[in-house]
Amino acid sequence: MSTLAPSPAPAVPTPARWNRPLVALAAAMAVLAVVTAVLAVVDPQRVLGQNAWFKPLKFALSIGVYALTLAWLVGLPGLRRPRVAAGAAAVATAGLVVEIVVIVWAAATGTTSHFNVSTPLHRTLFALMGVSIVVVWVVTLVVGLLVFRTPLPDRARTFAVRAGVVLGLVGMALAFLMTSPTPEQLDDFQGVAGAHAVGVPDGGPGLPFVGWSTTGGDLRIGHFVGLHALQVLPLGLLVLEAAGRRVAALRDEGVRFRLVAVAVAGYAGLVALLTAQALLGQPLLQPSPVVLAVAVGGAVGLTGLAAGALRRGR
Incomplete structure (x- = not known):
């Protein structure tokens, strides 16, 4: 046969x-x-x-x-x-x-x-x-x-590009969360209206170069990750296609489409989780047990879905 x-x-x-x-x-x-x-x-x-x-x-x-x-x-x-x-x-x-x-x-x-x-x-x-x-x-x-x-040439490519555009728009829109004056600014106006940080003043200790707060939440993180879905998702699809030269299962369009769907779900969840963590006033590297559990559970679930997609390809 x-x-x-x-x-x-x-x-x-x-x-x-x-x-x-x-x-x-x-x-x-x-x-x-x-x-x-x-x-x-x-x-x-x-x-x-x-x-x-x-x-x-x-x-x-x-x-x-x-x-x-x-x-x-x-x-x-x-x-x-x-x-x-x-x-x-x-x-x-x-x-x-x-x-x-x-x-x-x-x-x-x-x-x-x-x-x-x-x-x-x-x-x-x-x-x-x-x-x-x-x-x-x-x-x-x-x-x-x-x-x-x-x-576009196939379903996986189409989905990756379209999802990248949608999540990029969401990431760009998250910047507007930073433009509202904080309660402290309303109580004692000092010529500043809006802030990156949540729970702490802007300008405190932060990660090298990016400056994301290490003592409170920081809305720039979800904004940054969401904005660059425009690049990450289409480039991730190209990586899958290149890997198809060595991994036979990835040569199947259906497998690539399902893996892209898993990646899109994971990326959207990551943007939502990072934004929620910031709004809760939690530093990126010091998540609460609940946020950490959601992150680990999501990662395990997505890994299982990706493995299932590859098994179907084989």
Whole structure:
């Protein structure tokens, strides 16, 4: 009795044309990352307990990766309404330029960019940043809707890209949890409205470079993880496809699809858990027994589902 060999993984979709404004923005962010990394070494100035240049460095890296991802999405072959996508890309580029300019200016002047409403100038700049991020979120939503109508080579690829867009939008939206004034700020206004940390003031002890609080909750963690689902899930699918050269079960489209579904469920659960942990005021590395039990139970369950998907492939 003969059996049919699983079909090979489809080739990676190459953009019909890379969006020039986004590619130029990504290149500029690569240069800015190098410059700010050097400044972080030679300039010891600190803002909220951290090197002042770490923030523009982190944002340069994040914006550069986002710009390349969006350039890839809007250039996908067969994307519906390519002119709308190109226009959305141009708007996103402008919004991100506004944000990074304000962040670099704040670092250069030794002040904070986010939540700073201490003067009319700072209020205006913070409001401008807020508008620019809302615009970028809407643009990502528009591109995501176009991607949902674009057929990709197989179900696993389609699911990974679409889920990455959805979770990326959720991660971006989580940033708005940081914009509400804390009770302490309302009781004693000092020109700051909003905070990253929960249960402790911003600027306390934090993890190296990223600065995530080690004494309280930190809403940036769930925001960061969710935002980068745009890259993690599609890249994870490409890793599965590459591993299919050695693991026969991964050459089956159904197996890859089920593994992607497990990964999406796990990723969504991780974003939710990290956000809940932060809102409870718990540091990332000091979870409560309940949070730890949920994390371990989820990991065990997802591992079992992944193993089951592989067994079905065999």
